[in-house]
Structure formats: structure tokens, C-alpha cells
Amino acid sequence: METLHKLNILTHIVCGSAALLLGLVALVVNKGKRVHKRVGNVFLVCLAVVILTGLFGVFVFRRNAFLLVITALSGYYGFSGYRILQTKSNQPQLLDVVIALASLGTVFYFVLYMSEIGLIWAPVIIYSTVGALLAIIAYDLLRYFIPKASYRRMWLYEHIYKMIGAFTALLAAFSGTVFNAYHPYSQILPSAIGVSLQVGFILYYVRKQKRASGNVKLPGVSAFANKPLTP
Template identity: 60%
Template sequence: MSDYTVAHQINIIVHVIAGSLALIMGVVAMAARKGGKTHNRSGQIFLFLVAFVIATGLIGVFVFKVNTFLLVITLLSGYEAFSGYRILKLKSNTPKLLDILVALLAVASGIYFLYYFKTIGMFWAPVIIYSTLGTLFLLVTYDFLRYLIPKSRYRKLWLYEHIYKMVAAFTALLSAFVGTVFPQYHPYSQFLPSIFGTLLAISFIVYFYRKNRRRKNASLKKSA
């Protein structure tokens, strides 16, 4: 970092601190009682910190001309966090202009970075680049297709979508962190955190599905 300007060094420090704190807040949010004060507060701080990570990442690429694929992972994490938050807030699949615009921006950014990395050469493993962008495009595709789901059915699905996207946002940041700290283990240090996050999200979804199922059965027994 000694070759970087002071402004560039400050941007990197803020980026790293924001990302590290976001991971901590993500762990707190997942460990806390869902819907409780600690969960909600730590989740809000997590989103705030992700915004800082994205902003400093954009500054690094477009101001300081840093050629890094970490911003693409950050883009994926940012979109997942935004969409996960919007689901919690709206609890509905009614189309909103803000959600559509952000989804289109995410796709446009992904296409731009794909072209950008083909131009400069893919110095990261292609499997990491294509899987990350592929995940982003699949996620945006789902977000448009979910508008076709009947609203009565979606009311039973939004919680699981929120869980998946917020955990995925956390693990995207985790992949960027581990991939940076342990470059000698690429590409495993890049994609293994994503596998861990997927299993974690599935575990949470199964747990809350069974919990809601037990609640529903208990309610039916009482009313019988």
C-alpha cells in the first residue's frame, strides 16, 4: 500500500473496516432471536455497512482504477442485501419501480464488468467470475418472475426469500474477505464460503418452515 496515494489508502482502510464490521453484524443478526430488537438493529447496521463497502469499492475502481473482481462480489452482496431488506419491508411481490430499477442496474453492472474483465484479462479463476455473475443474473431473473406468483401464495414464501437473500449477502462478503486474506488457496478460499452460506441458508429455511408448520398444526388442533 506504500505506492498508493493517501486518499487511496484511506479508501481501502474504510472499505476493509466496513466489510469486517458488516460480517460481525451479520453474525449477530443471524445469532439473535429473529424479529427481536437485537436482530432488527444489527440487520440495519449490516445494511448500512454494506452500503459503505459498495461505495468505497466503486471509488476504488472508478477513481483509483483498481482492477479487482472483489467489486463484482460486492455488487452481488449489495443487491442481495437490498432485495432481502425490501422483502422484509413490503412482505409482498407487488411490483415497485425502485425494485425494478435497482434490478436493471444490477444486471447492467454485471454485463459491464463481464466485458471489462474480458478486456483486461481474467486474472481470477473463470469459475469464480462466471458463478458470481451467474448467481446475480439468476437472482434478478427470479425477482422478476416472482411477480407472477399469486399474492396469496407469496405471503407464505416471503420469509424464506428474506432469509436466503440476507444470508447470501453475508456469505458473498465472507467470500470476498476469505478470498483476499488467503489468496494462496484460490479458488477454494473464494467459493467454499459460498457453499457454507448456501448450506446455512437452507438450514435456516428448513428450521423456520418446520417451526411455522408446527405452529399451524397446533392452531388447527385448538380450533378443532
């Protein structure tokens, strides 16, 4: 059993490290292009392995249950960010609702677990992580009530926010584990960087879409403008 546990940890570390490197590549390459899509797909595969090995660590090997919340947060961000790219709408889908409710269940499990053993990490880390997961689940369940006309372009911003969120959650978990002596700052700093990236990329694409909309000309306007005025 101990050998299997070590193998699980090794797989978790290797795939987690690969996901972080792939996430960095996805951030810097041209968005929507072939390389970005391929790197993003491999990132999601590595993320899935990280989630699976994390769940094994919690439920099979009975390790730190707080890893369950971090795993659920990064996994849910990644899943939801991928799904919104596929659907590009807020039409309710059974799979999305089931995964959202399952992720919500992990929060309740963790809260019950913490009520028995107490806070084992800094409260600011625990509360912010649980709060982030609850907030994104609540949004995903409430977005179905947003009028479709208003939601038309929001899918892109959702994709940006959620995929960067998945990367940030992995980075915070890595930093918090490796630099354990510097809690809670070793996890707060990656989270702050992630929020800055989310805001920066979303603002960039909002402005880009506004510029694109401003450059659209109505049919016949140019031709009319070039005609001389006659009394």
C-alpha cells in the same frame, strides 16, 4: 490521490470487518427480536459503506473490476433482502426494478471488461459469482408473476436467503483477498457454508410454520370434542 485511495481502502476494510461481525451476531440471536433488528440495520449501513468504497475503488481508482461484481452481488442481496422485509409482497415497485436493472448493467459492464483483459481470477469463481447475481436478479423480476396467494409466506424465506447471501458474499470476498494463495478454495468454502446456512435456516422456518399451522384449532372444535356422544 494516493492518500485518498488509502483512506478508501481503510474505510472499506473497517466497515467490511464490522459487517462480518454483525452478520455473525444476526445469525445467532433470536430472529425478529429487538437485538436482531438493530444489528441487522447496522449491518446494512456497514454494507452500504462497503459498496460505496468498492465502487470508488473500481471507477475512481481503477482497481480490480471483478470487485464490481462481488460488490454488486453483496449489495443487491442486502438491498433486496431489506426491501422484502418492508413490503412482504411481490407487488412491483419502481425502486426494486430500477436497482435490479442497474445491477444487471454491472454484469454486462464486467463481461465487456473481461472480454478485453481475459480471466484474471479462477473461472469457477468468476462464473459462479456472475451466475449467482444473474439468478437472483432474474428471480426478482419474475416473482411478480407468482400468484399473490402462493407468494404469501415466501417473503420470509426470501429475506433469509438474501441476507445470508449478502453476508456470504462479504465473507467470500474477505477470505479470497486475505487468503489469496489458496484460490479458488478460499472463496468456494465460504460460499458452501453460506448455502448450507441458507438451506438450514429456510428448512427450520418451513417446519416451524407447519407446526404452527398444525396447532391451529377451528373454533368450537374443542368444545364439541368434549361433549359426550348421545344416541
